[in-house]
Amino acid sequence: MAGADCSDALDRLFEYIDEELPEEEVQRIGAHLKSCPPCEAEHQIKEKIKALTARTGGEKAPEELRIRVLESLRAVRQDG
Numbered sequence: 001m002a003g004a005d006c007s008d009a010l011d012r013l014f015e016y017i018d019e020e021l022p023e024e025e026v027q028r029i030g031a032h033l034k035s036c037p038p039c040e041a042e043h044q045i046k047e048k049i050k051a052l053t054a055r056t057g058g059e060k061a062p063e064e065l066r067i068r069v070l071e072s073l074r075a076v077r078q079d080g
């Protein structure tokens with residue numbers, strides 16, 4: 001099998017963003033994200049959440065924040 005599938009990629013997204021994966025896995029997940037818009041969208045959401053929580057010093061993303069990020073992305077898509 002050449003690359004990761006969706007559940008594979010989504011399972012590893014947080015580790016991928018946190019750079020906790022071995023190089024080989026990073027390549028695999030990265031390749032999948034490039035070829036799979038839904039997973040790439042999820043990746044963007046999680047990166048935004050991570051950036052926001054890092055900035056506020058939060059330990060983990062509260063559900064409210066996740067919802068806010070999702071809503072802002074949805075708003076962007078509707079504008080386009």
Ligand SMILES: [Zn+2]
Pocket residue numbers: 005006007009032036038039
């Ligand atoms: Zn996918």
